[in-house]
Amino acid sequence: MTSFTEENYLKIIYLLTERHNGNEVSTNQLAEHTQTKAASVSDMLRKLAEKNYINYRKYQGVTLTDAGEQIALGVIRKHRLWEVFLVEKLGFGWDEIHDIAEQLEHIDSKELTKSLDDFLGNPKFDPHGDPIPDSKGKMPSVSYQKLSDIPLNQSVVMMGVSVHSPSFLQHLDKNQITLGCTLKIREISEFDKSYSILLDEKNTIFVSNEVARNLLVQMQES
Amino acid sequence: MTSFTEENYLKIIYLLTERHNGNEVSTNQLAEHTQTKAASVSDMLRKLAEKNYINYRKYQGVTLTDAGEQIALGVIRKHRLWEVFLVEKLGFGWDEIHDIAEQLEHIDSKELTKSLDDFLGNPKFDPHGDPIPDSKGKMPSVSYQKLSDIPLNQSVVMMGVSVHSPSFLQHLDKNQITLGCTLKIREISEFDKSYSILLDEKNTIFVSNEVARNLLVQMQES
DNA sequence: ACAAAATTTTAGACTAATCTAAAAAAATAT
DNA sequence: ATATTTTTTTAGATTAGTCTAAAATTTTGT
Ligand SMILES: [Mn+2]
Ligand SMILES: [Mn+2]
Ligand SMILES: [Mn+2]
Ligand SMILES: [Mn+2]
Secondary structure (H helix, E strand, O other): OOOHHHHHHHHHHHHHHHHOOOOOEOHHHHHHHHOOOHHHHHHHHHHHHHOOOEEEOOOOOEEEOHHHHHHHHHHHHHHHHHHHHHHHHOOOOOOOOHHHHHHHOOOOOHHHHHHHHHHOOOOOEOOOOOEOOOOOOOOOOOOOEEHHHOOOOOEEEEEEEOOOOHHHHHHHHHOOOOOOOEEEEEEEOOOOOOEEEEEOOOEEEEEOHHHHHOEEEEEOOO | OOOHHHHHHHHHHHHHHHHOOOOOEOHHHHHHHHOOOHHHHHHHHHHHHHOOOEEEOOOOOEEEOHHHHHHHHHHHHHHHHHHHHHHHHOOOOOOOOHHHHHHHOOOOOHHHHHHHHHHOOOOOEOOOOOEOOOOOOOOOOOOOEEHHHOOOOOEEEEEEEOOOOHHHHHHHHHOOOOOOOEEEEEEEOOOOOOEEEEEOOOEEEEEOHHHHHOEEEEEOOO
């Protein structure tokens, strides 16, 4: 049995490890993301290590074992499927769904996950462009680049975001930046490194450097 | 804040009080339905009384206060809406949904409940024929009778079940007894009080007395 | 290389929800 | 009416998850 709390730790360890390209996750980082204190994290790490869900050497941070990763991927799969449901079927905006999915991701029913997946047409990506692990627990590999790493005048397609805060997503909405739109950098301001971008080959929009660093894009084709 | 556990107690108190026509629910009954021991129930009752969710005099059983009833009805509303979702949208059978709904009923999001209700077309009954409380927390009143209380040769419509166990529901499936079908009692066996019933004015089926006591029906019209 | 700073772990305590065993109260039966 | 049985509550423990404060370890800066 894996508790609600344990599932959350494993999910966060997975996501942070991924963000660090496979490097160990530290106690303090986990404390920040679980909204608890480092002491509480240490306790939980001891427990998860005993269950063989994580590789843990005191003071050295943690990574997931295969068993832990499978649990994490299962939770992430449910989270992202429910997000698709909330947007595609219930009409929520991509800025409104995360907290609800945080609850739904813990619903425990193989049959439900399967039926939901089919009902949604077996989606491969969630409303934020994040890939959905398959039912075997395999995470599709994606190769997105930050818009801020793309050269001037190169057409790219908006594929995802690396920040999921409602305020960031609402900011994108206001600028009509949506998944699948085409972006071409026209100019980067010398002064504040802000971007002038041609959107869908039509309008020119202006976004801050911070926005450009958090937009994930891909060259045409594929 | 109302915990998962407190919600379950309040829901069960509501349903048992309803079943007893408003009479107090006892500690032992709650222990049975919560799968805990009487001692644990006593602790929880003290706590729920402190929060003013129940009327509680030691040794005298409990009823819900208005505040407690509103919470219970909110949980029951979510339970039944999710059951409709599982059957109508995901294709589950009425015998497969209760345990999943037991989890989903605790998802906390006003917006989600509202959107789900609209997505389902604002259903008034769940797949077992149980009425769905409205968004204001009002439970529709229904007046069903047990099939076993209906006279011979009176046509009635099948409206619900008073037992929700998978095995009972599967037994009804096997006999083609579904919500909305027409039933007419042809004969009651002298020997074992079992029923011979005309189903949808076509086939004759035979069901035990126990089945007849757990089928809820209504006279034609309405 | 070593002192200072930062991070992590441990010790000890708390809360929610549960348990068993024992005590108290209520219901029942003669 | 009183003894017996049943039900309910209390007392005292336990587990999961959290906390603060203090100790241990690692990292950083000179
Ligand atoms: Mn999310
Ligand atoms: Mn997402
Ligand atoms: Mn149910
Ligand atoms: Mn139901």
